[in-house]
Structures are given as C-alpha cells and as structure tokens.
Amino acid sequence: MNKNLQRNNSLFNYSFFLKLLYIFFVIYDIDFTFSPSFTTARISIVTIILILILKRKKIEFQRRTVNFLLVLLFLIACSILQAAFSNDFTQTSRLFYFTVISLLGAYFIIPFIRSRNELLWLFLIACSIQGVIVLYGFFVPAFKLTLETYIIYGANFGIDNLYRSVGFSSSSGAALSVIQCIGVISAGLLITTNFRNGFTKIIVIVLGLVCFVSIFVVGRTGLWISFIFISVMFGNNYRFILSFAVLTIFFYYINLNALLESATSGLSDFSVEYFSGWLGESLDVSDNATVNALNEMSIPPLDWDTLIGTGKISDSNGLNSSGNDMGYIQTYYSLGLILTFVFYFSLLLFLKSFVKNSSNIKALYILIAIVFFADLKEPMLFKYALPFFIFSIFLIDKKSNLKAKISYESII
Structure with a gap:
C-alpha cells in the first residue's frame, strides 16, 4: 500500500514538473538566438499535441467553443485577404x-490538470521562478548581458538600462x-481557498510578493x-484591508528610499530618486507619461479603409502603421471597425458564457x-500569455464544477 502511494506521489511530482x-x-x-522562430511556446504546443495523440486523450469542444473558433477562422480568412493587398501578414x-x-493551448493542457488549485499553483510557481530571475538581473546587470547572448528580446529600451530588468523570456x-501580474492574480485566487493550515497560505503570499516586486523593475502596466485585481477582489474584505493598512504603515516608517539605496549601492550611476519617481508616476493617472503619450497618439479617422480594414500593422520599416500603441486601435486600423467589433464582442460573449x-x-x-483593460496599453491579447491564462482558468473552472474538488496542498 505504502509503495503504491509513494509511486503515485512520484508520478504526480514528475507530472507536475512537466x-x-x-x-x-x-x-x-522564449526565442533563442540559436533557433529564431522556434519559440518555446510553439515547440510546447506541438509537443503536447503529440502527447495527446499518443495518450489518446479526448478534448471535447462545446458548442460555444466551436462557434468562437469559427469566428476566429473567419477573421483569419478575412485578414489573409486584407494582407494580400497590404502585403503585411x-x-x-x-x-x-x-x-x-492562447485558446487551443489552454484546451490542450486542461485534460492533464486535476483541479483549479493545481492550475493556480502552476502559474504561481512559474511566475515566481521568473520573478527571482528578473530581480537577480536587476541587481546584477552583468547577468542581463549574459541572457542577451542567448535570448532575442523585444525590448524598446537598451538591455543595459539600469532601471529595467529582463528575464528568461523574450517578453520585456x-x-x-503583465505576465508577472498573472502570478499575483494566481496568488490572490489561491488565498480565497480554505487551506487546512496557515503555512500554505504564507507560502502563497511570499510567492505572490516575489511576483509583485518583480513587476516594479520590469514595467508599470x-x-x-x-492593483485593480486586488482592490476589486478584496475591497470588501475587512481583514485584508486591515493587513494592507498595517503593511502600508510598516513601509512608511522603514524609509524605502534608504533601503533601495542600500540594495543598489553596487550599481554605478543608479539614481534612487529617478527610479522612485518613475515608480511613483505610475500611481498618478492625471499626470502620467504613459497615459499622456497614449492621449497624444492619433486615432486613424473612420473612412472606407478603416471600416473594412487596411490589413496593416507595420510598414516596410517596421514602424507602427496606425500610429497608436493601443491594441484596440491597431486592430481597428488593420481589421477594420466591423471585424474588430466582431472579434472583441465574440470574445466577450465567449468568456461571459462560462x-x-x-x-x-x-x-x-x-x-x-x-483582459479588456490590458489592451488599452498595448495589444496584450496578441502577446498570448494573458489570454492563455484567462482561458485556462475559465476552462478549469468549468471542469471543477463538473467534478468534486480535490485539494493539492501536498505539492508544497
């Protein structure tokens, strides 16, 4: 009996790691310099499809999913037609x-996930690992230069920028x-679970904080x-509000600037005042460089071209054809107003059906x-990580409602 239990635990741990x-x-x-275009996401999708075939796992697509897939296939066909004229695919x-x-990748992993909690742990641990890498790169700049040797980055800032870090990812x-905030959201959702012991909840909080702190040295979105997730999810939780107030008072009295100066003392030319100002600006929506920049970006006027779609995202020089960073505007300029409405509205209906x-x-x-807020900054839906997370959560939530819930605190 014990041997069988140990064998099952071993298999579970191995399975969990995969x-x-x-x-x-x-x-x-991740897009490696030695194999451009063969990104880890693409390789993972192909691998899991082969595993599904070999293990004869069944994936059942409900009517709503089939309908959404048909909409996406229709939009892809239209975009191909537009690209034939614009020469931009x-x-x-x-x-x-x-x-x-994002969509099928989530469907492919769900047959191997046993509960909502397990899925949240997977996302939390993945983001926490990246969080440690990001923070290490921030305090040890030479490490970022090493990563750049092997990874292709899409950063709009120099890899030697002291105030922004990168990680083991082509995203920056x-x-x-936004990917790191997935860890924060996962931690928040796990906290709402009734754990048998307080130690597990402490681990969740610590890992969530690692993800949260790593965001400070990456980007403000x-x-x-x-903040939106935490305030809405826990806004009426008096115990959480009290804990947050105590934490705020604690940070107020420890002098964060002095702590940051001590932590970055080994970084030459690092300005704590500039870094603190850059972070503080993110909380000031009325006078924020990002918000101001987005407000100053022009919106292509509605005419025949933007009604049916220009098919353009970038020009021959790789510059933004629409002149706007917002995901909504880029999609509107490329697909056209009608098809853009079809895409976002069908996505809303699909998610709401769950x-x-x-x-x-x-x-x-x-x-x-x-999901819809994130696209106000950049086309986050087409950076795939956030919608992959959202689709996975919605699918596992549906699966969990059809079967008894299982506790997976033992993985810690």
Whole structure:
C-alpha cells in the first residue's frame, strides 16, 4: 500500500514538473538566438499535441467553443485577404497564434490538470521562478548581458538600462509586467481557498510578493492590473484591508528610499530618486507619461479603409502603421471597425458564457475586465500569455464544477 502511494506521489511530482515546464514555456515564449522562430511556446504546443495523440486523450469542444473558433477562422480568412493587398501578414499571424497558443493551448493542457488549485499553483510557481530571475538581473546587470547572448528580446529600451530588468523570456517591459501580474492574480485566487493550515497560505503570499516586486523593475502596466485585481477582489474584505493598512504603515516608517539605496549601492550611476519617481508616476493617472503619450497618439479617422480594414500593422520599416500603441486601435486600423467589433464582442460573449453556472462569478468577471483593460496599453491579447491564462482558468473552472474538488496542498 505504502509503495503504491509513494509511486503515485512520484508520478504526480514528475507530472507536475512537466506541466510546469509547459506553462512556463508557453507564457514566456522564449526565442533563442540559436533557433529564431522556434519559440518555446510553439515547440510546447506541438509537443503536447503529440502527447495527446499518443495518450489518446479526448478534448471535447462545446458548442460555444466551436462557434468562437469559427469566428476566429473567419477573421483569419478575412485578414489573409486584407494582407494580400497590404502585403503585411502581421494581423493574420496575431489571430492565428491567438487561436493556437492562447485558446487551443489552454484546451490542450486542461485534460492533464486535476483541479483549479493545481492550475493556480502552476502559474504561481512559474511566475515566481521568473520573478527571482528578473530581480537577480536587476541587481546584477552583468547577468542581463549574459541572457542577451542567448535570448532575442523585444525590448524598446537598451538591455543595459539600469532601471529595467529582463528575464528568461523574450517578453520585456509592459508585456513581461503583465505576465508577472498573472502570478499575483494566481496568488490572490489561491488565498480565497480554505487551506487546512496557515503555512500554505504564507507560502502563497511570499510567492505572490516575489511576483509583485518583480513587476516594479520590469514595467508599470502589470502594477495597474495587480492593483485593480486586488482592490476589486478584496475591497470588501475587512481583514485584508486591515493587513494592507498595517503593511502600508510598516513601509512608511522603514524609509524605502534608504533601503533601495542600500540594495543598489553596487550599481554605478543608479539614481534612487529617478527610479522612485518613475515608480511613483505610475500611481498618478492625471499626470502620467504613459497615459499622456497614449492621449497624444492619433486615432486613424473612420473612412472606407478603416471600416473594412487596411490589413496593416507595420510598414516596410517596421514602424507602427496606425500610429497608436493601443491594441484596440491597431486592430481597428488593420481589421477594420466591423471585424474588430466582431472579434472583441465574440470574445466577450465567449468568456461571459462560462460565468453563468460558475461558483467563482466575481473572480471570473474581474478576469474578463482585466483582459479588456490590458489592451488599452498595448495589444496584450496578441502577446498570448494573458489570454492563455484567462482561458485556462475559465476552462478549469468549468471542469471543477463538473467534478468534486480535490485539494493539492501536498505539492508544497
């Protein structure tokens, strides 16, 4: 009996590690210098399809999923037609990988996930590992230069920038900060679980803090999303509000600037005042460089071209054709107003269809709001990690409602 139990635990740990690798490689989508285009997300999707075939795992697509897939296939076909005239297949690529990586990638992993808690642990641990790498790169700049040797980054800042860190991921800046906030959200959702002991909850909080702190040295978009999630999810939780107030008072009295100066004393030319100002600016929506920049960006006027779509995302020089960073505006300029409405509205209907019979209605509505909020900064839907996370949570939530819940605190 004991030998069988040990064998099952061993298999579970091995299985958990493989699932962790899959999620890590999908959300961080690493593009190595020695194999460009063969990103870890693409390799992971192909691998899991082969595993599904070999293990004869069944994936059942409900009518709503089939309908959403048909909409996406229709949009892909339209974008191909538009690209034939514009000679820019970027939007086609975006829609295709959104379908394969974000949506189908979530469906492919769900048959191997046993509970909602296990899935949240997987995302939390993956983001925590990246958080440690990001923080190490921030305090040891030479490490970032080493990473650059092997990884292709899409950063809009120099890799030698002292105030921004990168990680074991091709994503950087705002995109990486949004991925790291997935860890914060996972921790928040796990905290609402009734754990048998307080130690497990402490581990969740510590890992969540690692993810949260790592956002500070990556980008500010993830901070906004984290604040929105925390305030809405726990806004009426008096115990949480009291704990947050005590934590705020604690940080007020320890003099954060002095602590930061001590931690960055080994970084030459590092200005604590500049870094603190950059972080503080993220909390001032009325006078924020990012918000101001977005407000100053022009919106292409509505005419025949933008009604049916120009098919353009970037020009021959790789510059933004729409002149706007917002995901909504880029999609509107490329697909056209009509098809853009079809895409976002069908996505909303698809996600909302999961909420009706859920036992986590509040959490799911918050996640839906986050999906649409994130695209106000950049086309985060087409960076695949956030929608992959959201689709996975919605799918496992549906699966959990159909079977008894299982506790997986033993993985810690």
